[in-house]
Every structure is written in C-alpha cells, then in structure tokens.
Amino acid sequence: MGHFDENLLAAVILLRTHEEMSENDERRHLFGTTRILNSIASFAADGGLRESASWVSLRQHIYISLTSQHPLTINLTNYRHSSVFHVSDDESWANRIIFIFARMLTYVFGEDNKQLSLEQWAELDAEVAAWEVSKPWHFTPLFVESPGVSALKSNRSPWPELYVCNPAQVVGLQHYYFAKIVLAIYDPRLSKLSFGSLRLRRDSESMVRECLRMVVGLAVSNDHVQTAMFQGSHILSACGMYLNNREEQEAAVSFLEQMTRRMGWQTSHIIRGLKEQWQI
Template structure:
C-alpha cells in the first residue's frame, strides 16, 4: 500500500488536483476489498517487475479482485460504483505491465464508461477514474493505430471545461488529443474546429505551462533530446499531449500535391514537422523525472511514429 501511495498513485492523479487515487482510494481500500486487492496486485507487480519469478503474489491479489468484480459487473447497472471503476482502472495499469497485453481490463473500463456515462462528469473519484481510463484508451489507440473505444460524450459536462486552473487546462488537452485520435484512426474527416481548438489551447495556456528552463539538443553537449524543465508533472502532461496532437495532425493531413516533386516535398515537410514535435515529447519525458508516466507516453509516441513509417530519431 505504501509503495502505491508513494510511487504509483501520481500516475493516475497527474491531472487531478485533489489526488483521489493517493488520498481517497488508499483510504477506501481499508474497507473496500475490491480496491485493496487491485492496489496490492498492481503494487506487488511493480515492486517485483525486475523478477518475473515473483509474480505469484501479484497474480493471487489480481484473482481475488477479479472474483469480487465479476458479480458487480454482471449485475444491474446501478451495481457499478465508482469503487468498481477505480479498481478496474488500477487493474488496467497492472495489465499494461504485461509483456503481452491482452487488453482485458481496457475492455472492462471502456464498457463501464460507455454503460454508465455519468462517470465522466460526476466529480469525485468516479470522474478521476474516468479521466485515467480515457488516457489508457488513448495509449492503446496510438500504439495499435485503432479508434478509441471510449464514447467521448461522457465527458462533455465535466467541469474541466469551465475551470481555469492548470489541472483543468491539462485535462482539456487530454480531451482534445482524444478527439484527434478518434478521427485519425477512423474514416471520419478531422474537423477543422479541433485544430483551431488545439491552437487556441496553446495560445491561451497559463504562463505556468512555459518551461522554467530549456536548452536545445546538440551533439556537442551530448544531448540527443532538448532539455525542457516544467514546473509540475501536470504541466508536462499538458504540453506533451499538445505535441502528440500536433504529430497526429501532421500525419493526418492529406497532401495536395499535383506532381511527384510536390508529393516528395510535402512528405519531407511532414517528416520535419513530426521530428520536431517527437523530439519535444521525448525531451519532456527525459527532463522531468517526477512525471514518470510521461516516459510511457513517449514510448507510445515512438511506436505510433514507427508504425506510421516516420524515421525514428
């Protein structure tokens, strides 16, 4: 439990000013076995991640949690509480550590969100878990080049679209990236309004989203990626998601070339554009060690670019 609170809860709470997974989930886990077993499964897997032979403990906790989840998820809709959603979201984090990701718990979280659409704007732990689940869905959509499973309408009434604090600003960029991903891997055309919203987000973002220190990459300094120090992890995630959105927008832009030369020129411009934003995504992850889950996002971005046949940096 202490390992979860001190080292892992921030991954879930990175855009949550009230830190529900650190402060609320850990407290509820003393009385709610489904949360307790989910935390123990994820935390023990994290502690023994370098030694797969010690995965038995994590598996035992995981199985206990699943046994509690089955009747709740098989019952009526009102039996799916925010504790259930949070537990499945934690098990999804546990599942992400598997070498072969079967997406079982991702299927569970998206099913819950699409069935109980109020979680995305319910406030409290339910909404905090919903935003975590959305980020988890975005990761898989990027790496597998497939549409989102989550219905974004669930989030339309969230108060992050009215609030002006930094956590709300980052959550809005998460939502904007989700909209880009939703269009990028489906046959639907990307609405021009989304591109405009992304640029407005970048133009109007608070000053706290500007780096406190930055330095360009350069072989003479033995820096493969730019140095970009951000104030807090929440600022890292907002800026990182902005640059990932710019990558997808560049890759989704249809060429208007009328000749082979123009087509080649367009491809080179796209490659240059993507390289710049990808280096920024990687630099943000490397420069801000406390925002550990941005390393996961950087890895997923690399996979997405590789699958899109963009040369790796």
C-alpha cells in the same frame, strides 16, 4: 451504489495498469473500464474520484488507439460535461488538450476508414492552436535548451531539455505535441499530387520529428513524472520510425531500455519493431 461504482472503476483501472505492464497485454480490463464508463454516463462529470478515474481511463484508451491505430472504444460524449471545461487549474488545462487529442483519434482512426477532410483537419488544427495560445503562462517550460551539450548535465543529449513545474503541465504539453504529430501525418493535403507535394511531405515529416523530440525531451527532462515517461514510450511505439538520425535512434533505444529497468514497462517489442523499420 455510487460509492461502489467509483471503487469498482478505480480497481479496474489499477488492474488495467497491471495488465499493461505484462508481456502479453490482452486488454481484458480495458474492455471493463469501457463498459463501466459507457454505461454510467455521469462518471466523467461527477467530480471527485469518479471523474479523476474516468480521465485516467481515457488516457489508457488513447494509448491503445495511438499504438494500434484502432478507433477509440470509449464514448467521448460524457466527457463534454466534465468540470475541466469550466475551471482553470493545471489538471483541467491538461485534460482539455487530452480531450481534443482523443477527438482527433476518433476522426483519423474511425471505423469507416474515411480520410480526414480538409474541413475536419482545419477545425482540429484550430482547436489545438487555440489551446496553445490560451493556456496559462506557467505551462511554458522554466528552462529550454536545444539538443547538444547540456548546460545542466555533463553529457551530450540528442533530446531538447524542457523543465516544467508540475506533472499536469508536462502531460498537457506532451499531448499538445501528440496532436501536432497526428495533424502533420494526417494532413489531407499530403494525398494530393502536385508540384509542391514533395516539399509538403518533407515539411510534414520534419514536423513529426520535431514534435517527437519534444515529447521525449519532456519525459527525459522530467523523469520523476512517470506518466510522462510512459507517453514517451507510446509516441516512440507509434512514430519512432520517423527518426532518421543514428544518434537519436540509439538514444530512443536507450530511453526504452531504461524504462524497462526502472519501471518494469515492457519495451523489447517496441525496440525490435523500431530496429526493423530503421533497418539496423
């Protein structure tokens, strides 16, 4: 029965991936993985194919929650018993920050629509900071260059260049910047009117743009990592409206168009939405 279950989960995840690639994503297979994972509590802590598949499924749920601003429909309790919190390989470190980010989404997109409290925000901020400080040294990119004329390429790029050793490190770093973006946007101090609130809001928007550039920069610099490319698309769908520089806006559109050409990922609706928000 266990063998059947893990194959069933893997099959549903593959069907869900196919569903995401279509023009009309009705999320039928997302509901399937949710039911399987929430009914078979041990999947996220079983090891092997079942545990690996459960983490892929969690990333799929994160994508839906982030881009739709709806609550996560998956039970995170099962993931707390995963082996990723007891081992120190790159995949485990990446999954730790993915779990922190998933927890963050349960707070900011909760069903009760309550604002994140300052205490909750500070707790999440501390968890993200602790991951960043304690992550292995080799998660640091091998090469970093600010936007501008590239030393490694002949063209000018509006995105920073950040070359990383392996896919798990790329995805882990992207989720770290995802978390920083959400913390900046949902900082409860932004809702309080004061003499310093305008400066705080400007700082928040600047942080969002800086982290968004890092996410897309990681994707572009490591474009052999398809998951990283998808993450770049997700963050542009959710937060691309924060880009206020025309060169960056055009580069974002180019990035999304390239994803459609290379991977078949449908981005035309994202581009239309961004152009409306940018008023171009």
